[in-house]
Amino acid sequence: MLCQNCEKNEANIRYTQIINGVKKEIALCSDCARKLGIDDLRMPINFNSFLGDFFNDYAETEFLPMLQTTELKCKTCGMTYNDFINTGVFGCSNCYDVFSNPIDSLLKNLHGTSKHIGRGPKGKAEKLNVENVDNKKEEKKTESKKEMLERDLEKAIKEERYEDAAKIRDELKEMK
């Protein structure tokens, strides 16, 4: 059987998770398992019991983060999705928005869902100021403001809020 993630290598790891009573199984090659950070759950495949449900659940492969998202890059911290696959950690909060598509799949795979339902912070603490602002940093700050606006613009267009988009576009023009 081929790995259900890369569809290239022979699968030798079966990953099973039961969340809220729903059983999810996936066959992976050791490479992909390592990249997806689930290799420590390795157990040898029992093909007899596995092949049966595999064909029924073929659509389930959609929950796996696909590797074609490698071009995406977080502008705030410079991280690519490939970096994430190699390190297993994200670089900053903004990564969660930039990579939200593969993250949704990844979280569904890891946790069975991608929507937080627990508590949230009630406090209204002030933002921290990072010290040692030299000239270079100042440059960076305006740069990231621009990037922030560009991101908002993209989002506004995606969500069809064209009035907001026009406003952001004007603001961007003023900066140039």
Add this chain to the structure above:
Amino acid sequence: MNWYLQNGKDSDVIISSRVRLSRNIEGIPFVSKCKTEELKTVYKKMKEIVPLIGYGLKFISLKDLNDLNREALVEKNLISAEFAKSKNPFSAIIINDEENICITINEEDHIKLQVFSSGLELENLMNLAMEIDQKLEELIPYSFHKKYGYLTACPTNVGTGLKVSVFTHLPALTITGNIRRFLSAINNLGMSIKGVYGDSSKAEGDIYQISNNQTIGITEKEITKNLKLISQKVLEQEKMARKYLTKKGIDLEDKLYRDFGVLSNAKKISEEEARELISNVKLGTDLGIISELNDTKISELMLYTKPASLSLRVGKKLSVYEQEIERANVIKQILSE
């Protein structure tokens, strides 16, 4: 007395409990992408707010602790082995004298808030963690996402940021040959279970950590409730296996008392051997077979046979060979106290 030397609820099987919340600060990249001044900002801010949190907490920079002191924190399960090796000059811990609260600063996430207790004590720990978290959120802006909840560097913690763990002693399930089956059953319930010491083939001392895998799409209450249910199942199964073992009568008594004999009479002893023997001596004590010991002595044996805690107790850094000799001495001291 520190929590790890105390006797807790059901601590014959559930040695200790831990609740951990991972948090990051808004507007600052996660630690792996932080520049020096950003790490310093987190460090200084946390140092500044310590008196406002209360609980007798103190701020200790990791660079002010020597290797032995760092190692001892690892042995008490207060920080991870990786964090102990951190070269980052802005790594720190916030800790109280009882050591039941330990917040790590600039590990994988800016803040890891951990609270500990001996025995099975999940609701109380959860309440304490929430109470401290609510104080912190008044003082620092947390990185929180409408959809994904509390954002963490690693997606295995995102959402609630909550990992609840119990540390369990399962010698009878091991001796009766049920442990493998038991481990996979726990795994299939969506929990992770792993040996705390030794490699994957053998959990030294029969001590296993059980934690929740799911951190998002589930409430804090549910996570705690699930862990409690699992703990009660573990307790039940281990006790059943113990009951079965006691049917062996004199054979079991002979085995456990022999181990006690070696432990109390050895002139030098390695960490691994001590761990295995203490596991059986604890079982013997919990079953009422060995009467020479009590829970506090068992906890002391477990702690002071570990290399750094042993060296600190003796008062100097010891080579491995010296450790073996001093370990045997300290065991005798504890037994004769």
